[in-house]
Amino acid sequence: MAQPIIPVLPADPTSRAALDRPQTPRWVDALMLCLVTAALYGVLRAAMTWRAPISTGTHVVLDIAHLPLYAALSTLRMTIAYLIALIFSLAYAKIASQSRTAERFMLPLLDILQSVPILSFLPAVFLALAALFPGRTIGLELAAILLIFTSQAWNMAFAFHQSLMTIPQELGEAATVYHLGAWRRFTRLELPFGAIALIANSMMSWAGGWFVLIFSEQFPGPGGSNFELPGLGSYLKEATEAGNTMAVVLALITLVVIIVLLDQLLWRPLVAWSDRFKMEQSAAGDVPPSAVLDALRGSALVDWVRLHALVPAGRSLDEFLSRPRAIVPGVVIERTRAGWRRAAPWVWTAIVLGLVAWGSIATANSLTGLGGSEWRTIGIGAGATFIRTIVALLLAVAWTVPVGVWIGMNPRWAHRSQPIVQVIASIPATAVFPLLYTLLLGLPGGLSMAAVLLMLLGTQWYVLFNVIAGAMAIPSDLREASVTYGVTGWRRWRTLILPAIFPYLVTGMLTATGGAWNASIVAEAISVKNRTYSTTGLGAIIIDASNTQNFRVLLAGTLVMSAIVITGNRLVWRRLYSLAATRYRLD
Numbered sequence: 001m002a003q004p005i006i007p008v009l010p011a012d013p014t015s016r017a018a019l020d021r022p023q024t025p026r027w028v029d030a031l032m033l034c035l036v037t038a039a040l041y042g043v044l045r046a047a048m049t050w051r052a053p054i055s056t057g058t059h060v061v062l063d064i065a066h067l068p069l070y071a072a073l074s075t076l077r078m079t080i081a082y083l084i085a086l087i088f089s090l091a092y093a094k095i096a097s098q099s100r101t102a103e104r105f106m107l108p109l110l111d112i113l114q115s116v117p118i119l120s121f122l123p124a125v126f127l128a129l130a131a132l133f134p135g136r137t138i139g140l141e142l143a144a145i146l147l148i149f150t151s152q153a154w155n156m157a158f159a160f161h162q163s164l165m166t167i168p169q170e171l172g173e174a175a176t177v178y179h180l181g182a183w184r185r186f187t188r189l190e191l192p193f194g195a196i197a198l199i200a201n202s203m204m205s206w207a208g209g210w211f212v213l214i215f216s217e218q219f220p221g222p223g224g225s226n227f228e229l230p231g232l233g234s235y236l237k238e239a240t241e242a243g244n245t246m247a248v249v250l251a252l253i254t255l256v257v258i259i260v261l262l263d264q265l266l267w268r269p270l271v272a273w274s275d276r277f278k279m280e281q282s283a284a285g286d287v288p289p290s291a292v293l294d295a296l297r298g299s300a301l302v303d304w305v306r307l308h309a310l311v312p313a314g315r316s317l318d319e320f321l322s323r324p325r326a327i328v329p330g331v332v333i334e335r336t337r338a339g340w341r342r343a344a345p346w347v348w349t350a351i352v353l354g355l356v357a358w359g360s361i362a363t364a365n366s367l368t369g370l371g372g373s374e375w376r377t378i379g380i381g382a383g384a385t386f387i388r389t390i391v392a393l394l395l396a397v398a399w400t401v402p403v404g405v406w407i408g409m410n411p412r413w414a415h416r417s418q419p420i421v422q423v424i425a426s427i428p429a430t431a432v433f434p435l436l437y438t439l440l441l442g443l444p445g446g447l448s449m450a451a452v453l454l455m456l457l458g459t460q461w462y463v464l465f466n467v468i469a470g471a472m473a474i475p476s477d478l479r480e481a482s483v484t485y486g487v488t489g490w491r492r493w494r495t496l497i498l499p500a501i502f503p504y505l506v507t508g509m510l511t512a513t514g515g516a517w518n519a520s521i522v523a524e525a526i527s528v529k530n531r532t533y534s535t536t537g538l539g540a541i542i543i544d545a546s547n548t549q550n551f552r553v554l555l556a557g558t559l560v561m562s563a564i565v566i567t568g569n570r571l572v573w574r575r576l577y578s579l580a581a582t583r584y585r586l587d
Contacts, residue, residue, distance in 0.1 A: 081148035093161035114154030114514035152205035163194030200469030269293035396460035408471025447535035458519025470504030
């Protein structure tokens, strides 16, 4: 029998288990208090600069003394974007999982949003937010946060939706038997069950955020002007363009330090904490270690905050959101509600159709001036990029599945390799692409092979992180049963490992495909030492249209990419999702 549904509310710190834990030294509590105070002070100082007047030009100083400030500003933008992405992912996946009609529309839309390159909507985002806050830096800050959000949200939404669709039937029935409302079902069942996949994709989201950091902190303005925010991404961009190798190395070292600190202070404790939500029939095997989590569990300061603030607030919120709605008698009210329920679908359908009609007319007017030769070029480029995407995806699956399973099923190696994987996945490829491109030009296949390998850098991590999460979620009793019955080799892969990781693998492949389309804009065209190298592909067409402000070609390329993504979603991913939800769930 599976573990009982685990409440999210913290345990009473006065319990016997809490008293038996090793107590954290007082100096650790003092250090935690100082870190929290410093973080709050930094946020307030950064918020004060957002009201500063906006100005054009480059304001990034390639001086090592400014690196800590730039790193802090970029980390703050990443944190705000991640929190927004997390809320969006939970809400979006929850809504999509509750209605088959909504799911048919929302999942393809999510697939399009994760696949469309950032340069396709960068000008529109910048102009809209700059106009919303004229003359103030806050417009640029919000634009940067929104663009980082676009690299973080989609894979988390897909991962949580996959978790909701594969919840074992007996747990869903137990939630119904205990009359759990929507809020308690979410906090007691759905969120805990999806915690492992959500944490793994959160780490991937941070890596994706670092990937687009250079694009998100500099904006091309009208008339050739340039707007740039101080940060680690803009520092890397200026150092790369200036050919300052020492500055690039120092910036990358700073990035690695941030990633390692986040791994030790945030992700590793979360991974160790999420192990409690595995589907187990027996005692768990090796639990991922975390010194920080042990320190938090034995901290008198954390226990005091939990007892006097978190627990009362959590109980109040739980009672408020779980409170049954008052039933107001009255035939008129009931008739009004029934009429609204009948009319609501038609109202929303009319609104959506109106927006689609307006968008279609505006798009048709914008594309009127494109000739046959331009459409032919876009079609050939789309075909070339599609082939590279498939090849990059197959290469990613070929090595990430065995490596991810090995890491996920060996907690000790996961403990050692997790920060290494995060560091490699988080290094902005735009900072190392020029060097790699120069080295790859000599390979057989030239630019096309170089583009495939560079697209692989933007796809493989999505598969790897999800496979690791899937392997970590395999129940220990199933592993022990395979050992007891002597199931080894390919038979073990066929009967245990591949079925168990299949839902996670589908999510990883889906998000990796979107990552490949997105990475095509930097893999198919790149400037090295004032010389531009490009190959045939939709990514090269989009980046050239963005640089020349040819908005018709930019729109046409984006629409063609969206059409390919929708077709793939309907023919491939929807069927695989259905297979994962019906056949490969832990029932």
